[in-house]
Amino acid sequence: MTLNRKISPNVIEIKSIHIKEAQENILSNGIKIYTINASNEEVIKIDLVFDAGINVQDFKSQANFTCKMLSEGTSKYSAAELAEKLDFYGAYFQTKNTSEEAIITLYCLNKHLTNCLPFIVKILNDSIFPENDLEILKKNAIQNLKVNEERNSYLVRRAFNQAIFGENTLYGSYSNISDIESIQKEQLVDFYKNHFQKGLKYILASGYVDNETIKIINTYIGSNTFKVYDNIAKKYMAKRTEPTDLYIDKINSVQSAIRIGRRLFNRNHPDFREMQLLNLILGGYFGSRLMKNIREEKGLTYGIYSAIEAYPFDACWYIDTEMNNELCETGIKEIFKELARLRNELIGEKELKTAKNYLLGSFLRSIDGPFSLADRFKILKDFDLEYQYFYEFIEIIKNTTAERLKELANLYLKEEDLTSVIVGTK
Amino acid sequence: MIKYNQFQLANGLHIIHHFDDSTQLCVLNMLYNVGSKHENPDKTGFAHLFEHLMFGGSINIDEFDTVLQDASGESNAFTSNDITNYYLTLPANNIETGFWLESDRMLSLDFSQESLDIQRNVVIEEFKERYLNQPYGDVWLKILPLAYKVHPYNWPTIGKEISHIENATIEDVKTFFKNFYCPNNAVLVLAGNLDLETCKTLVDKWFAPIPSQNFEKPNYSQEPKQTEARTETVYADVPLDMIVKAYHMPARTDEDYFAADMLTDILGAGKSSRFYIDLVKNKNLFSELDAYISGDVEAGLLMIEGKLSKGVSMETAENAILNTLEDFKNNGVGTNELTKIKNKSETNIRFNDMTVLNKAMKLAYAWVLGDIELVNTEADSYLKVTEADIINIANQILVPTNCSTLYYLSKQNDTK
Numbered sequence: 001m002t003l004n005r006k007i008s009p010n011v012i013e014i015k016s017i018h019i020k021e022a023q024e025n026i027l028s029n030g031i032k033i034y035t036i037n038a039s040n041e042e043v044i045k046i047d048l049v050f051d052a053g054i055n056v057q058d059f060k061s062q063a064n065f066t067c068k069m070l071s072e073g074t075s076k077y078s079a080a081e082l083a084e085k086l087d088f089y090g091a092y093f094q095t096k097n098t099s100e101e102a103i104i105t106l107y108c109l110n111k112h113l114t115n116c117l118p119f120i121v122k123i124l125n126d127s128i129f130p131e132n133d134l135e136i137l138k139k140n141a142i143q144n145l146k147v148n149e150e151r152n153s154y155l156v157r158r159a160f161n162q163a164i165f166g167e168n169t170l171y172g173s174y175s176n177i178s179d180i181e182s183i184q185k186e187q188l189v190d191f192y193k194n195h196f197q198k199g200l201k202y203i204l205a206s207g208y209v210d211n212e213t214i215k216i217i218n219t220y221i222g223s224n225t226f227k228v229y230d231n232i233a234k235k236y237m238a239k240r241t242e243p244t245d246l247y248i249d250k251i252n253s254v255q256s257a258i259r260i261g262r263r264l265f266n267r268n269h270p271d272f273r274e275m276q277l278l279n280l281i282l283g284g285y286f287g288s289r290l291m292k293n294i295r296e297e298k299g300l301t302y303g304i305y306s307a308i309e310a311y312p313f314d315a316c317w318y319i320d321t322e323m324n325n326e327l328c329e330t331g332i333k334e335i336f337k338e339l340a341r342l343r344n345e346l347i348g349e350k351e352l353k354t355a356k357n358y359l360l361g362s363f364l365r366s367i368d369g370p371f372s373l374a375d376r377f378k379i380l381k382d383f384d385l386e387y388q389y390f391y392e393f394i395e396i397i398k399n400t401t402a403e404r405l406k407e408l409a410n411l412y413l414k415e416e417d418l419t420s421v422i423v424g425t426k
Numbered sequence: 427m428i429k430y431n432q433f434q435l436a437n438g439l440h441i442i443h444h445f446d447d448s449t450q451l452c453v454l455n456m457l458y459n460v461g462s463k464h465e466n467p468d469k470t471g472f473a474h475l476f477e478h479l480m481f482g483g484s485i486n487i488d489e490f491d492t493v494l495q496d497a498s499g500e501s502n503a504f505t506s507n508d509i510t511n512y513y514l515t516l517p518a519n520n521i522e523t524g525f526w527l528e529s530d531r532m533l534s535l536d537f538s539q540e541s542l543d544i545q546r547n548v549v550i551e552e553f554k555e556r557y558l559n560q561p562y563g564d565v566w567l568k569i570l571p572l573a574y575k576v577h578p579y580n581w582p583t584i585g586k587e588i589s590h591i592e593n594a595t596i597e598d599v600k601t602f603f604k605n606f607y608c609p610n611n612a613v614l615v616l617a618g619n620l621d622l623e624t625c626k627t628l629v630d631k632w633f634a635p636i637p638s639q640n641f642e643k644p645n646y647s648q649e650p651k652q653t654e655a656r657t658e659t660v661y662a663d664v665p666l667d668m669i670v671k672a673y674h675m676p677a678r679t680d681e682d683y684f685a686a687d688m689l690t691d692i693l694g695a696g697k698s699s700r701f702y703i704d705l706v707k708n709k710n711l712f713s714e715l716d717a718y719i720s721g722d723v724e725a726g727l728l729m730i731e732g733k734l735s736k737g738v739s740m741e742t743a744e745n746a747i748l749n750t751l752e753d754f755k756n757n758g759v760g761t762n763e764l765t766k767i768k769n770k771s772e773t774n775i776r777f778n779d780m781t782v783l784n785k786a787m788k789l790a791y792a793w794v795l796g797d798i799e800l801v802n803t804e805a806d807s808y809l810k811v812t813e814a815d816i817i818n819i820a821n822q823i824l825v826p827t828n829c830s831t832l833y834y835l836s837k838q839n840d841t842k
Contacts (some may be wrong), residue, residue, distance in 0.1 A: 003635060005486040005530055009522035011497045040448060041776050071697070079707065083697035088762060090769030109773055136710050143713040143736065146665035150561040252663060254559040255551070286500075287491045299547025302555045322555050354496045361498025364517055368449055369781055 014360040017394055019367050021387055022204070022377040025214055027222030031199070033214065034377060036206040038370040042110040044207040045371055046217065047378075048120070051231050052102035052195035055170050055313075059187050060179040065137070066191040067095040067102050072133040074126040079133055082119060091116045099170050100312050100382075101201070110208050117220035124196060125225060129188045142177050152250055152257035152423040153322065159246055160259040160421045164316055166239030171314050199229025202381070206374035236313040243416065248423040256328045256424025260335060261318025262417050266310040267383040271408060273396045275308060275317070278405050278413075281347060281355045282306050282338060283319055285362075289338050290319065300324070300331050312382050317412075325424050332420070342409035346402040356397055363393065428785055428801045431622055435629070437638040438610025442789045442798060443625045444617040446782050452618030453782045454514045454524040456532070457790035459613075460606035461508040462585075463578040463724075464644055471585020474505040475549050475594055476602055480512065482541035484531035497523035505583050508723040509794055515783060518619035522628055529632035532612070535603060539596050549591050553584050561664045565731070565834065572656050572830040573672045573727055577649035608639035613793040617786035649674070649725065656830040661837045666713065667734040668834040669743055673823045675719060675728040679795055684807045685815040686719060686728055686823065691767045692759065692816070693717040693750070694730065698766070700750055701732070711738050711746050723794060728823060740833055751824050759813040771808040 022034040057063040071093060072079040086093050091108035104123075108116050148154040158174050165172030205217065243262070265272060276284075283290040283306030290304045304321035323331045347355075366372055380389060431443045462473045480503065481490050494501055499516035514524045557563045566582045574580035585591055614633070616625050652674055676682040694701045694717025701715040715732030734743045778784050785801075792800040 003631065005526070005533070008493060009520075009526050011523060012517070012519045014498055014517060038448075039780065041780060043773075043776050043780065080698060080703045083703075084762075084766070087696055087698040087770065088766045090766070090771075090773035092773070107773070107777065109776060112769070133707070136707060139710065139735065140706075140713040143666055143733065147561055147733070150663075150665060152559065254554045285495065287495050295548055296544065299544040300551070302548055302552035322559070323551065324554070354492055357498045358495035358500070361495075361517060362500065364450060364498065365500065365515060368451055371780070 013357060014364060014394075017360075017364060017367070017391075019376070019387060019390060020373055022373070027203075027218045029222050029224055029226055030228050031203060031221065031226060032228075033203040033205060033217060035209040035214065036370045036373045036377065037209040038206070038373060039208040042208045044108060044110050044113060044205060044209060044213065045374065046106045047204040047374070048104040048124075048221070049201040049204065050102040050104070050196055051198075051201050051229060052191070053098055053100035054173070055100055055236060056195055056231070057191065059183070060173065061175040061183050062187050062191050063102065063195075064097045064175070065134070065183050066188045066196070067097045068137060069129050069134060069188055070095055070104065070123050070127050070196075072137070073128050073130045074122045075128055076126070077122065079130070082123070085119050086116060089115045093120075102196070110213060113213065113216050117216070121220050121225070127192060129185050129192070131185050134183070134185055134188070138180050138183060141180050145175075145177060145180070152253060152255070155248060155250065155423045156257040156259045156320075156421050159248060159423070160261065160318065160419065161316070163244055163246060163419050163421065164241055164261070164263045165314065166241050169239045170236055171311060171316075199227035201228075201230045204374055204378065204381075206370040238314060243419045245419070246421045247426075248421070249426065250423050251425060253325065253423070253425040255322045256325050256422050257320075257322045258328065258332065258420070258422050259318050259320050260332070260418055260420040261306075261316055262412075262419060264308060264315045264317040264412065266312070266315040267379070267385065267389075271412075272308075272310070273393050274400050274404060274408055275412065277355060277359055277397055277400060278342070278408050279306050279308055279317065280359055281351065281405070282342060285355075285358055287354065287358065289341070290335065293338060294321070294331060294334050298330075298334070300327050300334075310383070325426070328422065328424065336415060339409070339413050339415065342413060343406065346406055349402070352402055352405075359397055360394065363390075428779065428789065430789060430798065430801075432798060433626070435609065435634050437634065437636055438608075439633050439636070440613045440793060441625075441629050442613065442615045442793065443620075443622050444615070444782070444785055444789060445619075445621060446617065446785075447619050449618055449782055450518060451515055451782060452518040452521040452524075452616065452620045453786040454516070454521065454528055455615040455617070455783075455786040455790050456512045456528050457613050457615075457794065458510045458512075458607055459611050459794055460510055461506050462581065462583040463507050463646065464606065465578065465581075466644075467578065467581075468590070469594065469598060470581045470587075470590045471549070471583070472590075472594060472598065472602060473510055474583045474585070475545060475591055476599065477503050477505045477510050477512075478545040478549060479535060479541060479599060480531055482538065482545060483536045484527075485534040485536055487527060487530050488536075490527055490531070493523065493527060499524060506722075507579055507583060509791070511787065511790065513783060513786065521616070521618075521620055525628045525632040528614075529636065532607060532609065532633070533636050535599075537596060537600055537603075542594065542596055542599060546591055546594060549584075550588055553588055553591065557582075557584055562662075562668060562834065564662075565668070565670055565832065568658065568660060568834075569670050569672050569830060569832050572658050572832065573652075573674070574649055576647040577724070578646050579649075579722060579724070579726070604639065605641045608641065609633065609636050610638040611641065613790050615786045615790045617782040617789070652828050652830075655826040657833065658831075659833040659835060661835050663838065664834070664836050665838055666736065667740060667743075667836050669732055669734065669740065669747070670832040670834065671730040671747065672830045672832075673728040673730075673828050675726055675823050676819075677725045678721070678723050681807070682815070682819050685811045685819040688767045688771070688808065688811055689816050689820055690717040690719055690728060691770060692763055693754070695770070700754065701747075704750055705732075705746050709746065710735055711743050715747075740835070744831070751820070755817065755820050755824065759816050761813075764813055764816070768809055768811075772805060775805050
């Protein structure tokens with residue numbers, strides 16, 4: 001029998017999804033540790049989560065520099081010695097600041113865990129923020145900022161966030177050179193005392209995390225030196241902003257960076273999950289309308305996409321691309337045409353089915369392996385949700401209709417609500 | 427330890443199967459043994475342009491992506507100097523759709539002029555976005571022709587210049603396909619929740635009927651030993667001066683490759699590296715300074731690149747790098763330093779082997795290198811390296827006559 005290559009193999013739709021859920025344990029001192037034990041390799045990732053985000057800082061860059069400086073020295077070890085110790089065991093130590101949290105992450109092989117954790121404890125108990133190291137860090141940060149300011153993609157993102165969230169709000173705030181210059185050691189010491197040393201929000205451990213591993217973590221982080229600390233009274237003042245059009249002239253650009261979008265609701269809003277599907281159809285995957293029209297049919301750009309960025313207290317949605325300065329106008333016209341199509345026409349049955357199947361497949365990929373599972377769980381924690389949220393996601397996506405998506409486009413993707421920012425050369 | 431089975435079809439297609447039932451997914455990875463080094467020097471950027479065309483429809487399937495997305499799958503590809511690699515990830519129970527798609531585009535593309543016209547524009551925009559419109563984006567366009575005078579590693583995968591991409595014709599596309607995109611120039615890896623028997627059945631069904639091709643790999647010259655220091659100075663609209671030093675180093679299959687890789691780790695990886703502690707932190711001559719290897723199959727480059735702190739002269743910066751290298755060659759590697767680098771390699775390998783996609787790519791690449799078992803011996807190759815090996819390789823390659831240096835100077839310095 002000859003093979004008929006015109007006929008596609010039978011496709012099985014994703015019906016239900018099994019998610020390996022995080023387990024909750026409590027360390028001796030009351031700190032919660034959530035674990036995802038799902039690895040054949042004996043490797044582990046430990047996230048220590050602190051209520052030390054940008055939202056609790058008193059000065060710009062304070063949270064960020066405190067975080068960066070944690071590994072720059074304790075009373076016993078210099079920055080170089082700390083790095084040497086952790087590197088010696090093949091470990092990776094990272095600190096990350098978000099608007100709401102600071103996260104300290106350790107990656108290592110399980111066999112080195114007992115060697116690495118004592119240094120993490122020292123960093124959390126006894127960081128001294130040496131002035132000399134701070135000055136170098138500041139200088140390098142300023143130089144990096146200058147390089148970033150040469151990137152149109154950086155400039156467009158900054159201007160867009162400032163425009164839609166407001167310049168001095170949590171999500172629209174950016175440090176400039178003088179903010180970095182004015183950071184002082186005392187400010188970091190204060191922030192460390194008030195936001196790291198008060199305690200941890202929780203711990204998230206993923207990889208190979210059996211009971212023995214939890215015991216080891218308990219020995220070091222479960223001691224009375226550490227407490228639980230989560231300041232529930234968060235301050236976030238949203239600011240009202242009006243849609244606007246900005247053009248930033250950047251001489252000698254070969255291409256213009258474009259970002260068009262608006263403020264949106266976050267995961268706690270009932271329409272969020274359907275908006276994810278609508279966004280996907282517009283610009284969220286390779287087969288999206290923007291990619292097909294603007295890249296694959298017209299060749300105007302290397303890439304164009306749209307995305308929802310959800311934060312615990314706010315969110316935004318935008319379309320982002322870089323294209324030839326001269327083609328910009330054509331490109332933007334096409335973007336608005338695609339938005340109008342979503343508002344005025346029903347999405348075809350076939351296109352909707354493809355998008356749904358892709359989105360469910362992409363969810364399946366997002367729960368593959370312990371670190372991906374940990375990322376999913378973190379989303380639930382950040383937005384105060386339960387696993388039910390993901391199971392419902394599957395149902396909501398399956399059941400939503402073209403009519404409903406058109407309704408959402410008319411509610412949330414109206415031209416008059418959009419802010420547009422272009423960085424390039426006219 | 428990555429377990430695998432392998433077999434070969436009569437048409438020459440080599441298949442590697444890796445079973446992992448801890449995932450609900452399956453990866454289909456097709457590697458064609460063709461990269462930018464196989465290009466005609468007057469038609470560069472072609473392997474990469476061709477990679478784009480592979481998504482533009484094949485002989486029986488109009489829309490590659492729609493079919494894949496309907497089956498809840500996703501795919502992408504990359505081109506390097508040596509290879510072109512395509513990978514598809516699907517729910518394991520839909521993997522046959524992957525076989526259908528991948529075998530059809532191996533059988534034949536639809537060679538549409540329209541698709542070529544569009545992808546030429548897309549790639550030109552990519553050229554601009556990634557190489558021209560980024561601060562320091564054109565460093566590779568400058569350093570490669572300095573380091574390689576005859577070997578085709580002398581141009582980057584995106585191509586030497588935009589005109590090469592503009593001039594690509596549909597005839598070029600057909601010739602390239604006929605020459606390189608055949609079963610006897612490829613390896614197929616199936617990794618994930620797919621048992622060996624099903625894998626064999628599907629491979630037979632979809633790939634066995636594709637005929638093999640007679641083709642000749644183009645000959646190209648090997649790079650003669652560099653005998654003089656080479657330098658070039660460029661001025662660009664960037665905020666900080668940058669220095670890039672490229673030293674020729676052994677091929678991936680040479681046993682000294684691992685020592686050279688570890689050498690760059692000692693010099694420039696992380697906050698306990700020599701460059702970071704001495705030149706970024708203690709002397710603060712650089713805001714960043716890295717050392718790494720290009721990682722090519724054939725003799726590649728050991729790279730040192732750094733951005734100078736404001737106010738530091740290029741001469742001071744370069745001398746500081748050279749002093750660190752001399753100090754290293756004279757005083758050797760500390761025992762702790764060696765253990766540290768070995769531990770780092772182990773961590774990197776173990777974390778990398780966590781996903782089926784990474785494992786699939788690694789298996790395919792090992793086949794290109796001529797020994798699939800390399801996926802499991804790699805860790806030992808690092809463990810075996812001694813202090814003497816690293817010092818030897820440093821003495822061999824970190825010498826001025828083996829080096830091409832690019833001084834990338836800020837125009838903004840002049841105006842101040």
